[in-house]
Amino acid sequence: MPDVIELTNVSKIYGFGNATTVALDEVTLTIKKGEFVAIMGQSGSGKSSLLNVIGLLDRPSYGTYALSSRVVSRLRPNRLARARRDHIGFIFQSFNLLPRLTALENVALPLTYRGMTLTRRLKQASQALEQVGLAEREYFYPKNLSGGEMQRVAIARALVGSPSLIIADEPTGNLDSASSKIVLELLAELHAKGSTILMVTHNPELTRYATRVLYMHDGGIIDDEQTKIGEIPIKAFNGGLSEPKTDEEEQLEGVSLFMQTIPEKKAPGRKSLYRKLPKTKKSHAKNAKPASKKPVKTSRKREL
Amino acid sequence: MTSLAGRNIQMALQSIKSAKLRSFLTMLGVVIGVASVIAAVSLGEGMRRQISGGLKTGGPDVINVRPGKLVNRDQTGNIISTNYQAALGSSSLTDRDLQEIKKLPSVTKVSPLSIISALASTQENRQLDSTIMGVSEDFPALSGQKLAYGHFFDNSENNLDTAIIGKRVAENLFQENVPIGQIIILREHRFIVSGIFDEFSANLLSSANDLNNAVFIPYNEARAISGNGATIYQILAQSSDKNPSLAARDITKALSDSHGEQQDFTVLTQAETLQLTSKTLAIATSFVAGIAAISLIVGGIGIMNIMFVSVTERTREIGVRKSLGATNRQIYSQFLTEASIVSLVGGIIGIILGLFVNYCLHVFTSLSPIATWPIIAIALLTATSIGMIFGTAPAIKAARKDPIQSLRHE
Secondary structure: OOEEEEEEEEEEEEOOHHHOEEEEEEEEEEEEOOOEEEEEEOOOOOHHHHHHHHOOOOOOOEEEEEEOOEEOOOOOHHHHHHHHHHHEEEEOOOOOOOOOOOHHHHHHHHHHOOOOOHHHHHHHHHHHHHHOOOHHHOOOOHHHOOHHHHHHHHHHHHHOOOOOEEEEEOOOOOOOHHHHHHHHHHHHHHHHOOOEEEEEOOOHHHHHHOOEEEEEEOOEEEEEEEOOOOEEEHHHHHOOOOOOOOHHHHHHOOOOHHHHOEEOOOOOOHHHOEEOOOOOOHHHOOOOOOHHHOOOOOEEEOOO | OHHHHHHHHHHHHHHHHHOHHHHHHHHHHHHHHHHHHHHHHHHHHHHHHHHHHHHHHHOOOEEEEEEOOOEEEOOOOOEEEEOHHHHOOOOOOOHHHHHHHHHOOOEEEEEEEEEEOOOEEEOOOOEEOOEEEEEOOOHHHHHOOOEEEEOOOOOOHHHOOEEEEOHHHHHHHHOOOOOOOOEEEEOOEEEEEEEEEOOOOOOOOOOOOOHHHEEEEEHHHHHHHHOOOOEEEEEEEEEOOOOOHHHHHHHHHHHHHHOOOOOOEEEEEHHHHHHHHHHHHHHHHHHHHHHHHHHHHHHHHHHHHHHHHHHHHOHHHHHHHHHOOOOHHHHHHHHHHHHHHHHHHHHHHHHHHHHHHHHHHHHHOOOOOOOOHHHHHHHHHHHHHHHHHHHHHHHHHHHOOOHHHHHHOO
């Protein structure tokens, strides 16, 4: 399978001087076509920053990002927008449908920016809505749809342009369990048809649909495991931090990785900018190798 | 990208429809601005046509003599500057000037326009504050004004106590349309009404007085009843030749002689009068239109203000659009289109309102504004440009929004 996403030592740093925050810390990640990747982690662990970089909404401060074998980490905003338009489909937690457009028009919107004719884009949008089971809601405005239906419209909007990657940011965060199930089943169906999906979630239950789970902590990927569809990895319940914490870790709880490091010298390059503190725990290792090499023994089945 | 342009226009119309009151208030400035520019310019155009039309009926060979040095000429006789204040104060034209002009062989018809102060009353002692004018029997031919009823006086002795009245005098003093044969009393002298003029068109330069509210009596009679106190404020003369410049030169020479070589009078041919009138009117029109244009600018600022608010309100929408692949340029053109459409719709409503104002002026006053197609086209173009100019800054603000921040915006 070809790589859809290839991140090499990607860092994202916000602010400057004493107010610097490291949102992503030298992340290296490869996602292959057809994978359904779930990203888990606590608030502030860098999930959103990673999504923003992968979704081309933001550029990495350091490192290289190749999307479908094309390096996109240094593109100018307009080219970035075009790459986003052609390769990425977004699904947001709060749906983000435009209230003044009908479901059909909302779904057709990404095609508008591709310069497609009205008839063609409405036809494609109609097909996408049919795919999510909302063919009869085409002319409904978002205010007349339920939460689950709105998210299904958003899914239709994400898939209408046949993107290389669908990014879902907490797609069930605002939904009840029944609607959540429908939405996830839809994503699973898309995955089964060959779409590559990247989903951020707080809900361990949802990882059952994924083929791979990434755990993030303080801007780095602390664990990366391949899972089977239908199984929930046990680590998903504690965000990948499966081993007991040391006293030192307890004291440093809530302090970012950046604060735990001491600047060594002024930067000729990013790599030599910081000297890492001696690591106390294996699970804090950056760029962890896929955990699939060490099979997870403690996975169990759960019903939603 | 035509489909996107069409989509932008559709979105803009939707946006206007979804907030009707706000959109209307936004475009109100442009509506008022365009309406007042249309009304002002068409009023000016109407007057210009009235005046040139009125002068044409008098004929191109009519020469106009006025007191005061109104114009400065270069050596070839072309007008280089004007001085309207010279017309103020007492008249420098006298009865002698009139007689001098009458003597000239190059002049066929002459009529003074003189005013005496008198109050017109009827036998029933109804009074009217009207202008009493002393003119010669050539006045109708020289002014190109026709009588609605009756006949004008000639120079025979029988007609000495004859008066011709304007339409308004007939209506207000006699309270009937055709008071021919009725008696009108001026300074205790009785005159018989023998004719009623057609309505005079509003003619700025002919007189500050409303000729529809004037009583016309023979000049000699006016002099007699006022004790030689008739002030001549204008003399009209017709050239015997089709080209009036020869007669104009003769008149200038004759008057210079009688005024002791002092140029305290002005001789204008019809073409020159027209030129002066148009010039004055153009200045007045552009002045009024300029003031009206200020409200257009105020309207533009209103649009800019609301568009800024709209950009802030729709920050999340901008974020969503950008996440779906909209480029900065596409967001820019969306908001610019919206501002232009608001302005254009405002312009169209403004034109309709302006035409309605014109209609009202036409019906309820003696003014007759004329809106021409170029005026309407320019108004429409200006309105759209206003939207584009004042919509640029908000559109740039929208285009530059950061997609991540915008998506987080509540």
